[in-house]
Every structure is written in C-alpha cells, then in structure tokens.
Amino acid sequence: GAVVSQHPSWVICKSGTSVKIECRSLDFQATTMFWYRQFPKQSLMLMATSNEGSKATYEQGVEKDKFLINHASLTLSTLTVTSAHPEDSSFYICSANMAGGQETQYFGPGTRLLVL
Amino acid sequence: GQSLEQPSEVTAVEGAIVQINCTYQTSGFYGLSWYQQHDGGAPTFLSYNALDGLEETGRFSSFLSRSDSYGYLLLQELQMKDSASYFCAVLYNFNKFYFGSGTKLNVKP
Numbered sequence: 556g557a558v559v560s561q562h563p564s565w566v567i568c569k570s571g572t573s574v575k576i577e578c579r580s581l582d583f584q585a586t587t588m589f590w591y592r593q594f595p596k597q598s599l600m601l602m603a604t605s606n607e608g609s610k611a612t613y614e615q616g617v618e619k620d621k622f623l624i625n626h627a628s629l630t631l632s633t634l635t636v637t638s639a640h641p642e643d644s645s646f647y648i649c650s651a652n653m654a655g656g657q658e659t660q661y662f663g664p665g666t667r668l669l670v671l
Numbered sequence: 672g673q674s675l676e677q678p679s680e681v682t683a684v685e686g687a688i689v690q691i692n693c694t695y696q697t698s699g700f701y702g703l704s705w706y707q708q709h710d711g712g713a714p715t716f717l718s719y720n721a722l723d724g725l726e727e728t729g730r731f732s733s734f735l736s737r738s739d740s741y742g743y744l745l746l747q748e749l750q751m752k753d754s755a756s757y758f759c760a761v762l763y764n765f766n767k768f769y770f771g772s773g774t775k776l777n778v779k780p
Binding site for chain 2 (some may be wrong): 587589597598599600601604648652656658659660661662663664665
C-alpha cells in the first residue's frame, strides 16, 4: 500500500525558532500533498495544498509567510514553521494522493510540535 | 463554504452495531469519505462514496445520499479496537477534503 512518512515525529523548540517538517511518499509519486493542523480534540484543518514545482495554495486564514511550504519533488514536501510561538503548538499532518486518485489521501504519521 | 455535522460522541457495547451519521453543506461536492483516528495517531482511510448507495467493506459499510446531503458509517460486530474517533470528510473542488469535527466512539465490554 501507499506509505507516507513524516520527520520528525515530534519536536520541542524555543519560541522564536523555526522548525522544518518533512513529508515523503515512500512508494509512489504524489502529484499533490496536503498539510493539515489538528489541535487537541479538534478536527483536521487544511492549511495548504502543495503541488510539485509550483507555489502552494494556502487556505483562508493561514499565513503563507509563517508556514513556508516547499514541494521540491514528486515525493517530498516540507513545511517550515517560522518564528514559532506557543500558539503554533499542534499536531501537523501531511497527506498525499496519487495521480487520478484524488478520492484517497494517504496520511503521514504526523508531527507533534511543542513550542516553549 | 463547507460545513459538516456529526455527533460528538457515541457509546456502544462489543458485538453491537453502531451508525454514525453525517450531514453536509458544500459547494463543488465530489464525494464523502470516512476516516478513523486512534488517540495520538494519524487518520486512516475507511471508505469513499461518490455515488448514492451503500458500500460494504468487511465489518464497515458507508452510505451516501447526494439528494439529502447525508451519509453514514455503519460499524458491525463492534470490537474494543474500534474505539477511536471517526471523521466524515467531503471531497470538494476536485482534490480538497474538509473534515467534520469527529465522532468519538466508545466501545464497552
């Protein structure tokens, strides 16, 4: 089956620092990758849609300069949380789908970010 | 805009059948998906319905009525390991998913 990995699985950082999260599709080429954020006991909120070789599309209310997304290849997308603050502490999850398979998204295991 | 409604919590006993309903209001609707998420884990795909009707996959079935903007997930022969949160999600604008707030299912012995 399709496998998506994320690295790191958890990170603790000081306020003001930047954190980079990687999302990789291990056994398929992902035409599109998605980044979600989930606060405790809440739903997944789509942050942005990332297409290889083009600029990410951000959802309303998500600051593109704060959450930098780079989709360098068909198997790798990165999310950088710049100048992280405690309110950015959350569970960040990426997902990917295959060409022609937009109805099935394969989720990575998620990254827990704690900003002190 | 998109909106989804599903119950916040459901409790059932092992071996029972439980139905989790989902109503939606959306533009650009393509289909309805269901995902399972255990505490601390990532969502895993359960089902996707693009057309009206019932889709069965083992103990789980999913139903969609496009005219009623309504769907449900049916879990049969409940097991303790089915205790998790279940999210309905609409696929809209070709490849975007909007997730409901989730239903926490508690399975008791």
